[in-house]
Amino acid sequence: MKKIRDFFAELLLISVIIVCVVCCFGVCYKYCKDFLHMDSNMIAAISTTVATIAAVVFGCFGDRIKDFFSEKPNIVFLRVEKIPQNAQNCRAYEIYRLVFKNDSRKTVKKIFVKAVEIKGAYGTPRKIVPAPFKWTHLDSVYRDVASGQCVYLDFIESSVDMVNRLSTKFVLPHLNQNPQMTYVTGNCFVKIKCYGDNIESSEINLKIDYVSNGLGALPNINVEKV
Numbered sequence: 329m330k331k332i333r334d335f336f337a338e339l340l341l342i343s344v345i346i347v348c349v350v351c352c353f354g355v356c357y358k359y360c361k362d363f364l365h366m367d368s369n370m371i372a373a374i375s376t377t378v379a380t381i382a383a384v385v386f387g388c389f390g391d392r393i394k395d396f397f398s399e400k401p402n403i404v405f406l407r408v409e410k411i412p413q414n415a416q417n418c419r420a421y422e423i424y425r426l427v428f429k430n431d432s433r434k435t436v437k438k439i440f441v442k443a444v445e446i447k448g449a450y451g452t453p454r455k456i457v458p459a460p461f462k463w464t465h466l467d468s469v470y471r472d473v474a475s476g477q478c479v480y481l482d483f484i485e486s487s488v489d490m491v492n493r494l495s496t497k498f499v500l501p502h503l504n505q506n507p508q509m510t511y512v513t514g515n516c517f518v519k520i521k522c523y524g525d526n527i528e529s530s531e532i533n534l535k536i537d538y539v540s541n542g543l544g545a546l547p548n549i550n551v552e553k554v
Contacts (some may be wrong), residue, residue, distance in 0.1 A: 375408045401431055403430055419544070422485075423483075423486075425464055438471070438524055442460045442521050443460075443500060443519075446518050462481075465479065469501070473521075485498065486547060512538060514538050518533075520534065530549065
């Protein structure tokens with residue numbers, strides 16, 4: 329409902345501004361041909377009319393106009409979703425995705441999310457090269473996010489192949505050749521950073537609880553913001 333109300337409020341604002349501009353243009357056009365013949369009283373009357381219309385518009389909608397032009401794009405972390413997948417040569421396959429939302433009225437440009445730090449359960453840092461995650465269904469680590477849009481980021485994938493070999497790792501395409509940096513084998517903490525062309529960088533700290541279910545079974549993984 330809030331989104332619908334905001335939409336109609338913006339539509340009303342734009343309509344009022346258009347009407348005011350058209351009215352001002354009409355008045356100016358009507359008298360511009362005779363501008364050289366106008367006396368000072370006529371010029372003052374037109375100026376007063378235009379100023380009054382502008383004052384009414386900004387008096388009624390000034391805060392919204394100011395907010396719209398001063399508002400900065402903003403992306404927020406919402407939750408983690410576990411989604412079962414179908415994959416060839418796998419007995420079981422799940423992927424964990426981070427869900428983000430653009431909580432502003434402006435498009436976020438070229439956002440990407442990096443893993444910058446991974447620590448073990450006892451706070452021991454793991455050697456890792458900061459690397460970006462991949463956006464779901466996009467062969468890219470960058471994307472734009474429209475106002476109010478929710479987007480998904482591939483975070484962890486866990487699979488068991490046909491001979492019961494388990495693989496659980498962070499989805500970091502640029503580190504595929506360095507599995508020791510990406511594998512998830514137990515509880516850990518992950519710090520990620522969001523970057524974009526028109527947003528300030530922000531940090532998100534995530535705690536990962538990992539419970540093994542034995543040979544040939546996917547582990548139980550819980551991811552939460554801390």
